[in-house]
Amino acid sequence: MFEIPVTRHFSQIPRYQEILRVLVQHGFGSMMNLLPINRKWLQRLRPFPTTAPQTLPVHFRQALEELGPTFVKLGQVLSTRPDILPPTYITELARLQDAVPPVPWEAIHAVLRSELPISLEQIFTSIEQTPLASASLGQVHAATLTNGKEIVIKIQRPHIRAAIDTDLDILQDVAHYTQQYTTLGKTYSVEEIAADFAVTLLAELNYLREGRNADLFRENFRAQAGIYIPHIYWEYTTQRVLVMERLRGIKVNDISALKATGHDCTQIANHSAYFIIKEVLEDGFFHADPHPGNLIVLADGSLGVMDFGMVGHLSQRDRTDLIRIYTTAVRMDANGIVDELVHIGAAPPDVKRHALVRDVTRALHNYKGLPLQEISVADALETIQHLVFEHHLRLPSNLWLLGKSLAMMEGVGRQLEPDFDIFAFSKPYVGKLIRQTVLPNRHQVEKLLHQTLIWGDILDEVPRAVLLLLSRLEKNEPIPLALTNQNLSVLDTLVTRLSLSLIIAGMTIGLAFVISTLGETGVWFQAIFIPLFVVTLALGAWVMISIIRK
Incomplete structure (x- = not known):
């Protein structure tokens, strides 16, 4: 039917067929020209009638959602790579939906029983069979421990590891072929992208890692009033089951409910700003997915933070580089920004410097004279995405994760307080880091x-x-x-x-x-x-x- 010489197992052929069918039906048949696939077989796959160029980003997102958890996660990773995909695709991938129908309780119950060392009756007095949330990798159920503590249990979907292993094998095979035989593959080092993605996804399947992330955040914010990180119950946590303290409160974007219960929205916005500033500038370890579903306002007005599967790291060198780029941008120094991009390895040796300086100058001109409170992180990020794609720049993926995280938190802050100015709030913290960077210690x-x-x-x-x-x-x-x-x-x-x-x-x-x-x-x-x-x-x-x- 088709010939892909790198296929590791014949059992993977049905999955290859499914992937190709979905991509072709969503208008991406031209992508198959990169692979040695039987053209007659492709011709039997009728594409969707609406595949105009302006709708392709939407179809790409829909195709990834249809292909399941591995490809949803791949889309999330690609959304941090504007050096590979055009800005229209990056924007569309931000809308990826990770919510899926829940697995029947009987199957989830079997996973829970197999993972815990003693009977469930000895640990829990009750477990709600209807999940609080259901995602592509697992689902969350509320429960009560025998000591009366309210907790939530995150349980991995049955057989998800085998399905992901198959998809990762296919992606690595296709990446190997593409890099070996196509200019596109060599240009973007697709084998390296596939390998990095495999490491990231397999790490996310290990709930022990997520628990350790939560513990590190809890330690970092232990002395900070206004920020609360839930407790992990390690005696019941395994690679496939995570048991943590249940937080009860109001979603951070439910403004009417917050006001009705007497919460100070400005104070909550300040808590959210402090959370992102401290984790980035002081700790170098940040929550990479702070969307409103992962933030909850507790009864005392504290900001409760949940879901630590996606995190980012910034070394001291990364933070110093960020400060240098930031101060150069504030001075409206286009040449200086290009110098910094070369310094961190984002600009290739053969970059057309004159054209890059020209475009950076134009981008800076859009913000000239604007007060900081009128500058949107999301808008600035979109401008950077265009520059990266047009000039084939390669910013480290952790910086893109940081940019998305900042944009999410800015959105949360401005929902809570329309005049919220994250730049003004962060000024003393940035100044402190600048002094630490410039002055000798x-x-x-x-x-x-x-x-x-x-x-x-x-x-x-x-x-x-x-x-x-x-x-x-x-x-x-x-x-x-x-x-x-x-x-x-x-x-x-x-x-x-x-x-x-x-x-x-x-x-x-x-x-x-x-x-x-x-x-x-x-x-x-x-x-x-x-x-x-x-x-x-x-x-x-x-x-x-x-x-x-x-």
Whole structure:
């Protein structure tokens, strides 16, 4: 019927047929040209009549939803890759629906029984058979423990792992073929995308990981009033079952109910803003799916946060890079933004810099003169998506997750308080991080001193190494290099200049650190150190000119 040589098992052929049927019927038959599939078989698959270009993004989303959990999750991942898909597709994939009809209670009950070490009657006094929520990977049931505590049980769908394994095998096979035989596959490294997606999806199937994520959030926000993370019951939690404290309250976007019960919507908006700012700027570990369904307002006005299956990580380097890009954008410096994109590896070596600077300048011009409260994170994200797609930029996926998370939380904040300004709220926290980034701390000073000592040892060894080399030459001993008098003269000059350059560099860095830490109170010290700094720079310039002339 069709020939795909990379198929691992004949049992996967029906699933291949189903995937191809759905894609072709939704108007994506042209995608099959990438694969060695029998064209006569494809012709028997009648596409939907409405496949105009403007409707293709909608059909793509519908096809992914029809193909099931693996492809829904794939769509969610692709929605963070504007370097691959056009903005219209990215926007449409944000509407992906993960809600599906629930599995019958008997099948879910069997999973629960098989996962827990003792009988259910010894753990629960009651379990509601109708789920509170049903998603593609699992469903959530309310229950009560024998000690009277109200909890929720997240139970994985039966046989979901086998179905996902089959889909992942197919995706990896197709990615391998596409990368090996097509320019498109090589350009976007589709094998790497498929491998990363497999790791992400399999991790989401492990509820132990989700429980650990919840514990880490709970620890990070333990001392913060206004934010509440539910408790995990580890004695009943496994890879396929997650038992956690039940939170009762009002959905964060149910504004009329919040006002009717006397809640302060502005205060709740501040709680939501503080949650995203702290997790990003301080912790570097953030909730990647903070939609209103995962946020609940408790009776005391605290913001309850749920569902920790999707999280993102930001290293200290990532946060520093973000601050640099942010401050450059505030200065409306298009060239500076492009420099930062090159610095973080987002712009390829062959990027058309002039065109990129031009488009960044136009994008910045749209925001020129606007107060920050009138700038929407979602609008800015859409602008960035267009730039990324047009210029083949590759921003790290964790930054896209962060952008989507910020846009969601901004939407929540503005539902609660129409004049909500996340930029104004975050200003003191951003300023604190900028000071930490720019001003030297004890660790940075110790690192500088350590590097200075290392270079001191190297410089101390250079004369002995040169003397040893000269000694071997005098004794006519064999050496790996045949040096002439001219070579030795050049070597001596290079060593001298290297030593002088290192000394000047060390003085320059040291003086810069000292001056930056003096502040306004160190006026007399600045009068001493700034001239020294200028003299050191002049010496450095003299050395560089000397090297260039030689």
